[in-house]
Structures are given as structure tokens and as C-alpha cells.
Amino acid sequence: MQVKEIIKKDVVKVKRSVSLKNLLILFKDFHTFPLVPVVDEKDILVGIVSLQNVIDAFQPHKAGPFRTIAFLERDEADMFDLEILSEVGSLILVDDFMERGYISVEEDSSLEHAYHLMKLHSLDFLPVIDRAGKLEGMIGVFDLILMLFRQKGVLTV
Amino acid sequence: MQVKEAMKKDVIKVKRSTSLKNLLILFKDFHALPLIPVIAENEQLVGVVSLDNLVEILKSQESKLFRNIIFAEVDEDIFDLERVPSMGELILVDDMMSANFISLKEDTPLEKAYSIMRLHNKDQLPVVDKANKFLGIIGIFDIIWNMVKEKGIA
Amino acid sequence: METGPLLAIGILIIGGYFGGIIANKIGFPKVSGYLVVGILLSPSVLNLIPEMLINKNLNVIIDMALGIVAYLVGGSFHLDSLKKIRKDIGWVTFFEASSAGLFVALLILLFGFFPTLFNGNREFFIKTCIPMALICGAISAATAPAAVMAIIREYKARGSLTTTLLAVIALDDAIAIIFTAIAISIAQVWLGSMELFSLSKMFLLPLIYIITSIIIGGISGFFLINISKLAKTKQTLLVIVFGMIMFCVGITKMLNISPLLAVMALGFTVINKGGYSKDMFRVIDDIEDVIFAVFFTLAGAHFNLEVMKIAWAWGLIIVLGRFSGKFLGAKMGAIVAGSPLVVRKYLGLGLLPKAGVTVGLSLLIAQNPNFTNFASLLVNAMLASVIINELIAPPLTKYALFKAGEIIVKSEPEKL
Numbered sequence: 127m128q129v130k131e132i133i134k135k136d137v138v139k140v141k142r143s144v145s146l147k148n149l150l151i152l153f154k155d156f157h158t159f160p161l162v163p164v165v166d167e168k169d170i171l172v173g174i175v176s177l178q179n180v181i182d183a184f185q186p187h188k189a190g191p192f193r194t195i196a197f198l199e200r201d202e203a204d205m206f207d208l209e210i211l212s213e214v215g216s217l218i219l220v221d222d223f224m225e226r227g228y229i230s231v232e233e234d235s236s237l238e239h240a241y242h243l244m245k246l247h248s249l250d251f252l253p254v255i256d257r258a259g260k261l262e263g264m265i266g267v268f269d270l271i272l273m274l275f276r277q278k279g280v281l282t283v
Numbered sequence: 284m285q286v287k288e289a290m291k292k293d294v295i296k297v298k299r300s301t302s303l304k305n306l307l308i309l310f311k312d313f314h315a316l317p318l319i320p321v322i323a324e325n326e327q328l329v330g331v332v333s334l335d336n337l338v339e340i341l342k343s344q345e346s347k348l349f350r351n352i353i354f355a356e357v358d359e360d361i362f363d364l365e366r367v368p369s370m371g372e373l374i375l376v377d378d379m380m381s382a383n384f385i386s387l388k389e390d391t392p393l394e395k396a397y398s399i400m401r402l403h404n405k406d407q408l409p410v411v412d413k414a415n416k417f418l419g420i421i422g423i424f425d426i427i428w429n430m431v432k433e434k435g436i437a
Numbered sequence: 438m439e440t441g442p443l444l445a446i447g448i449l450i451i452g453g454y455f456g457g458i459i460a461n462k463i464g465f466p467k468v469s470g471y472l473v474v475g476i477l478l479s480p481s482v483l484n485l486i487p488e489m490l491i492n493k494n495l496n497v498i499i500d501m502a503l504g505i506v507a508y509l510v511g512g513s514f515h516l517d518s519l520k521k522i523r524k525d526i527g528w529v530t531f532f533e534a535s536s537a538g539l540f541v542a543l544l545i546l547l548f549g550f551f552p553t554l555f556n557g558n559r560e561f562f563i564k565t566c567i568p569m570a571l572i573c574g575a576i577s578a579a580t581a582p583a584a585v586m587a588i589i590r591e592y593k594a595r596g597s598l599t600t601t602l603l604a605v606i607a608l609d610d611a612i613a614i615i616f617t618a619i620a621i622s623i624a625q626v627w628l629g630s631m632e633l634f635s636l637s638k639m640f641l642l643p644l645i646y647i648i649t650s651i652i653i654g655g656i657s658g659f660f661l662i663n664i665s666k667l668a669k670t671k672q673t674l675l676v677i678v679f680g681m682i683m684f685c686v687g688i689t690k691m692l693n694i695s696p697l698l699a700v701m702a703l704g705f706t707v708i709n710k711g712g713y714s715k716d717m718f719r720v721i722d723d724i725e726d727v728i729f730a731v732f733f734t735l736a737g738a739h740f741n742l743e744v745m746k747i748a749w750a751w752g753l754i755i756v757l758g759r760f761s762g763k764f765l766g767a768k769m770g771a772i773v774a775g776s777p778l779v780v781r782k783y784l785g786l787g788l789l790p791k792a793g794v795t796v797g798l799s800l801l802i803a804q805n806p807n808f809t810n811f812a813s814l815l816v817n818a819m820l821a822s823v824i825i826n827e828l829i830a831p832p833l834t835k836y837a838l839f840k841a842g843e844i845i846v847k848s849e850p851e852k853l
Contacts, residue, residue, distance in 0.1 A: 157407060
């Protein structure tokens, strides 16, 4: 079975130029933050934003060039004590804190492969792209589980 | 600010006796499985069901037995297991829920709740009152959203 | 120019990595791959790792790895799940483990006693054979889950034999570790008190060692539970858990008592008294693979061609004793417990594979300063027995499951 058969096509996606503030507003009714795909004008997947990226966005020492320096204190500064200017929300753009080195699957990959990737990187979701890199949708562990139960006749509706 | 002010109260709950099939039907249109509280009489919280518990069911009997055994080389193949339709009725929430779980008291400050969630790598936790009565679920993004609002960012 | 310890560790890990992958590809557990690569790297074959490092400088890795094993094994003893163990499983495990140990010990004693009839060399018998018999016997209780699991998975075996087999193996390693810890304590006293031998001292002193070790582990456990609450991230949690394991191993080694039991008690306390403490084991899971890769490859590197010329016979003796002990013990236990006929008949054959814990424990003996006079012999005998075992035990397990009718011969035509 291929990824495209259980893919969720209707997902919230954002452009690089979206501000942090607008991104947060987009998800204000969510309790958890999903994996958000970032696309360019032609719908080509260029990055993803995870909860960790959002948290890091509030912590200046973790954004940008410092991200990869070893031994830099990895403990998070207490988010509640950080002095954050209220303008920050409009100044920081998705482009500044999104993950460029993300993992994705192609729509014709097998489900086994997709699950293996999610397991290996402990991710609950993966963006799905076509050959040209265009975003097709997302696939989640729960979609996969539902499919497995459906396949075996446990879930019939 | 306390947890009870930011939590979500209106969540789907299940009982110990709910079957796997009925649980799946409840969530069949979800794309991501939320944390499901398991409630006894008097709204007491007795367990939680998460995505991990569902993945567990799909694993073979052996790999469950060997979870804690060293050098067992359990490879976690959930595609291989032979499943029968009747397992939908046979497996109950009681068989798969985590009875040993973390919960937050309603008056926990959000700061504290946030650090507990980060430490244990959880993005949702159940909230209870002093008598362990279930009140709601708090998600990590609920906390972040509240902080953001307080600081006037959004 | 000389190979330093870090270069050696690098070579061991990279070599082991490939060994593990190749072993998995051809249907063996990863541990076998690590061992074979280790043997290839050893001074007797490719000579890539200097002997000095293998026998001395890298000993700290052995303590580290065994400490982690014991911690995880202690953590698998969740009281709630222990209560769920069926009674018959308890009986069968007790019988097969102790009779395997007994048979191995007796055979080694016999084998060692035989030459003394001709040359009258009693010293060899007393100082080498008796402690070796004790320790090898204790180690022989272990069974390797990986090999058995692989067979059950491959052939989709199911039935009462399969279930019993899995439940028994799950307990075997823990029993072997406890047996070995006790055997080491007794052997240490035995070797240390050659002159003033008294029976009460023989048993009282080891008992004191054992109890002290468990108390140290228990206290450290409570301490760990409390100070771990200060940790705010998983990374810091790992820092303190790892630190505490090392502390426990170190202090018991300094006192010359049992690190294994102390760290097992540590894990046991954490899982049972620590509330939501799964994460305190999960963080160790994240680092265990690399430590085990270097550990088992290092174990293989203890291979010594000269010693092996004598040791293979001892290895054979161990295999023989263990096979007959497991077979008869399982049968007896199954009869006592009133298990079904297939279990009585075939369980023993299913329990023969061994690898990881066996090698681990023998390395622990080898680096114990009390046992230097037979360290190399013991490790090589155990290596030989593991290799012999690796070749004949899995087919026997397969045979047992097949005979019991729990492997169904595939009727579907081969896929083209």
C-alpha cells in the first residue's frame, strides 16, 4: 500500500513570509501544535515548522547561526521569564525559524517505509510530496493505525 | 495562571469497558489521536489511552513480553501481525490503557505544567482535582498560546 | 606508534556496527556479529587491538556495560507484572536454570579432577576448577532471547510451548545474573580464605557481601528518585541516572562486593518506588546500543588462539552440561508444574541458545582481580561454548517447535 492512499490532503500550510504572530493565531484553537509544512508560491515544500521551532523562536540564542554550536547550553531558558517585546510576533517570520533540513516521503513510497521513518526520527507526522517536490499532504501515525485496523476488518466504518 | 484556566474541558472520554472497535469509531475521522482519558464511576480518572497504546496492540505478543528484556532485539513491525476482526470486540480499553500515567492538579501553575510536559516529552496531560476527578486535558500549545497572549505578542 | 584506547574503541564500534548489520542480514542476532568481528580484530587474528588494551585498559567499559545491563534488568522487575507470572512458569524456570548450573558445575569438576589422578596436582583443582565450576555453572543459567525470538517470528510459531518458552526466557537472564553474583561472592571467599577454611565463613561472608550490595543499591535508588526530580530535561535526567549507576558500580567494586546486585537493586527500587519512572529507563535505552556494540566486540577480541587450544574442550564440556541440565531440568519442572505434554517433551530443547548475558558475565569474571589465574581460560572457554552453541542451538529450537506442531509448514505456493 502506498502513502497516497491514506494521505490527508486538506492540511494547514503556510508561506515563508507569514509572521510568528499570524502562525500562532492560525492554531489558537489547537491544543497541540501539529507539524506545519511551509511552501513557496508553486506549492513546493521548502520547510516545516514544529513545536520545537516555535519554542526556539522565542529564544534568541537558539535561533539562527547559534543553532548548531555544540556545548551551547541546551537547556531552555524559562520561557515565562523571557523578556519578549510584543513586536517580536510581527518581526519574526516563519522563514527565520523553520526547519530546512526536514524529512519527507514521496507519495508512492510504501507505508512501511513511512512508518520506519517516523519511528526512526520519533515523529508523529510526515509531509508527503510528489516527484517534483510539491506538497501533496500529510501522513500521521494515527492514519496508519486506522488503516491497519480497517484492513483487518476490526473497523468497518 | 493555573492549569484549569487554560485546559480544554470538552473532550471525548471513554470507560474501561469500551471496546477497541467503539474507541476507533469515536476517533475515525481524526487525523491525530488526542490523549483519551479513561473514566470510572464518579468521573474518577483511572487511565489514559494514547497513540502509543494503540501501536502496542498492533505489536506481537512476543515483543510486548520482551519490552524490558535486554538483548532481545525486538523489531517493532506493526505490519506483520495477523489480526482478526474479532479483536475489535475482544480488546477493551482496560487491556490497553496506561494505568501508570502523569496527571496535573487543577491549581498547578502553567509554568510548572510546561516544565513537566517538556521533561516527560508529553504534549498533552490530563487535569484532575484533589479527589482525582477528571476535569479536562491541557495541551502544550494551550500553555504557549496563553503565554504569548499575556506578553502581548499576539 | 601505538593504538591508543580511543582509536581502539573507534575501531571496535565501527567494526561491530558492520558485524551487527551483516549478522542480522544472515539471520543471526547482532551480538553474534559483534563477537565475530571482535575475534577478527583480536591479537590472534588481525592484531588490530593491542593485548594490553583488551586485558587491562578497556576494563572500565566492561563495568560500564554490565552496570547498565543490571540496571535495566532490575528495572524489568516491576512488582505488578511479577505478580502476573504464572506459577508453572516460575517452577519450570527455577528447575531448568538451577539444573543447568548444577550439571555444568559437576561436569567441570569431573573434567578437572580427572588429570589430578595422574599428576596429583591438587592446587590446580582447588584454585581453578572449583571456582570455575561455580561460576560457569551460574552463568549457564542464561538463555538468549534474541535467537529464540527470531525463530518464533520467522516461522510464526504459536501454541502452549511457544508461550511457555517466551515466558521462561524472559526470566532466565535475571536469574543468571543473580546466580553469578552469588557465585562470585562465594568464589572470592573461597580463594581468599584458603588457609583458614571454615564452613560458616564460606556462607556467612558471601551472605553479608550480598546483603550489603543490595542495601547500597536500594539506598542509592531512593536517593536517585529524589534528586532526579531536579532534572528539567531528558538530557539532564540521563546525566544523573548514568552518574548514579556508575557510582553504585564504583563503590561496590571498591568494597570488593557485588556491583551487579547493587545496580539491580537500584533499578528495582526506581521502577517500584519512583512513581512515573519509565523515563529513567528510557534515557538509558538511548545510549545502550553504542555501549553494547563496543562491549561485545571487545568481548570477541579476548579470543586467544593459544588459550583456545585448551579452552575449546572446556567449552564443549560447558555446552554438554548446559544442554543436559536445561533439557532434564525443564522436563522435571514441567512435570512438577503439571504443564501440557508438548511442554514437558520439548521445552528443554527450545532453551538452548545463549549469547549476550553469557559473554557479558564471563568478561566480568575475567577482569576481577581475584580470578586472574583462570580469567583467560574462562573467557575463551565461554567464547568457544557460545560459538558451538550458536551453530547448533537455533536448529534445535526450530526442531522442538516443529515437533510440537507449533510451526505450521507453509502450504501456500512460493511467490514468484
